[in-house]
Amino acid sequence: MEDGNLKEIHKATGGAWGGQEVDEAFKQFLIKIFGSPVFQKFKMDAIEDYIGLFRDFEVKKRKSSPDGTDYLTFTLPLSLVEIFQSETEETLTDVINQTPFAANIKALKGNKLRLDISLVRTFFHPAVRSVLEHLQVFYDNYDKYGISVALLVGGFSESPILSCAIKDNFPSWKVLVPHDAGLVVLKGAVLYGHDQSTIVYRIARYTYGRNSSPSFIDGKHPVEKLIVYEDGRRRCSHVFKTFLEEGSLIKHGQIVLKEKVRPAEHEQDSVSIRIYASTKKDTQYITDESCFFLGKLRIGGLDMSLPREERTVTYKITHESTNLNIRAINTKSRQELEASIDLLS
Numbered sequence: 001m002e003d004g005n006l007k008e009i010h011k012a013t014g015g016a017w018g019g020q021e022v023d024e025a026f027k028q029f030l031i032k033i034f035g036s037p038v039f040q041k042f043k044m045d046a047i048e049d050y051i052g053l054f055r056d057f058e059v060k061k062r063k064s065s066p067d068g069t070d071y072l073t074f075t076l077p078l079s080l081v082e083i084f085q086s087e088t089e090e091t092l093t094d095v096i097n098q099t100p101f102a103a104n105i106k107a108l109k110g111n112k113l114r115l116d117i118s119l120v121r122t123f124f125h126p127a128v129r130s131v132l133e134h135l136q137v138f139y140d141n142y143d144k145y146g147i148s149v150a151l152l153v154g155g156f157s158e159s160p161i162l163s164c165a166i167k168d169n170f171p172s173w174k175v176l177v178p179h180d181a182g183l184v185v186l187k188g189a190v191l192y193g194h195d196q197s198t199i200v201y202r203i204a205r206y207t208y209g210r211n212s213s214p215s216f217i218d219g220k221h222p223v224e225k226l227i228v229y230e231d232g233r234r235r236c237s238h239v240f241k242t243f244l245e246e247g248s249l250i251k252h253g254q255i256v257l258k259e260k261v262r263p264a265e266h267e268q269d270s271v272s273i274r275i276y277a278s279t280k281k282d283t284q285y286i287t288d289e290s291c292f293f294l295g296k297l298r299i300g301g302l303d304m305s306l307p308r309e310e311r312t313v314t315y316k317i318t319h320e321s322t323n324l325n326i327r328a329i330n331t332k333s334r335q336e337l338e339a340s341i342d343l344l345s
Contacts, residue, residue, distance in 0.1 A: 007199075007200055008199065008201055008203045011204065011205045011246070017131050019058070019156040021130075022061055022124055022159075023054055027054075033099060034084050034095075039080075042083050045083065046077060046083075049079045060120075061124075061159065064120050064121065065161070066121070066164040066165065068117050070117050073108070074114075075111055077111070104116035127162075128161065128162055131162065132165060132169050135170065139170045148172070150174070152176065152177045153185050154184070155181070157182075158177065158181050158182055196252075199252065199321070201249055201251055201252070202249075202252075202319075202322075203247060204244050204248045205343065206278060206279060207242055207277065208244040208256075208276070209240045209241050209244075210257070210275055211274040211276065212241035213236060213237055213238075214235065214239055214241075215233075215236070216235055225285070229265060235264070239284070239285060240285055244257075245281055246278075252321065254319050256318070261313050262309060262310075263302065269301065269302045269304050270299060270300035271311075272298045273297045273298075274286075274293070275293075275296065275317075275326070277292055294324075294343075295341040296339075297315070297328055299315075302330065306332065310332075311332070313329065313330055315327060315329070322343050323342055323343060324341045326341070
């Protein structure tokens with residue numbers, strides 16, 4: 001934005017397509033060589049060596065070239081080799097020769113394993129493919145999003161395999177990888193913690209609503225949700241009352257809902273405001289599969305000397321940064337209560 005602040009143009013999306021997915025591919029590769037029983041025993045009996053093995057891989061995978069012809073050499077923990085030999089009574093070379101990777105692996109002296117870089121690159125394929133497929137939507141819709149620069153942050157962004165794949169697939173984008181990209185997210189979080197108003201506009205990730213019990217309408221509401229109170233009132237339970245729809249543009253500090261509520265029953269001295277989210281825009285009931293509970297605010301101590309209709313609570317829900325803040329006031333006593341719901345958790 002012109003004032004230097006930020007505006008979200010698409011809701012936060014993505015998946016588990018980072019370095020951990022590459023680690024998982026490497027892990028599955030090792031399991032295919034050593035066997036699941038051996039690898040699980042190694043993890044249980046030598047956890048420090050297990051962590052060290054993946055720490056070594058973490059360093060090497062960031063240096064993996066997208067077009068090189070070199071090899072990557074790993075020093076296998078002695079504990080892994082010993083467990084393998086005691087459990088299988090086979091040599092590592094013999095087992096490797098029985099796998100589909102035989103042409104790309106070589107067991108060296110001193111517990112070393114040399115992998116052809118072409119094999120290492122296959123560990124990246126699932127994660128990189130998922131990232132490219134996700135970005136394709138934004139690349140194909142320039143008129144809608146106007147994206148011309150891709151800023152890569154996080155540990156996985158330091159991989160040349162990922163950055164080169166993005167440059168090759170989206171040639172009109174300028175791809176930027178900042179220095180110490182792995183620390184950028186942490187630094188940004190610290191700065192954002194000091195001033196959360198820098199992101200002025202956000203896009204609602206889900207459809208948000210509250211639990212409601214409107215008048216029951218025959219033919220519209222299912223019979224199993226009918227509630228009949230002692231005074232004859234007929235209500236429909238578990239109704240999802242939308243106050244913010246998925247994809248809506250929300251401004252920092254915007255009031256998204258303001259209303260007055262009262263107890264449902266005459267003997268009730270409290271009111272609970274329950275907030276839900278849904279992955280669908282057309283959610284009707286909080287019992288729908290697409291719906292999930294976020295949190296609630298309970299306001300008690302209502303004046304029981306008043307008729308039910310006069311035991312009112314006024315509340316408003318405000319969007320603040322990544323939270324929904326609920327502020328409720330007991331109309332009679334003026335007691336105030338507040339609650340905050342984290343939308344990122």
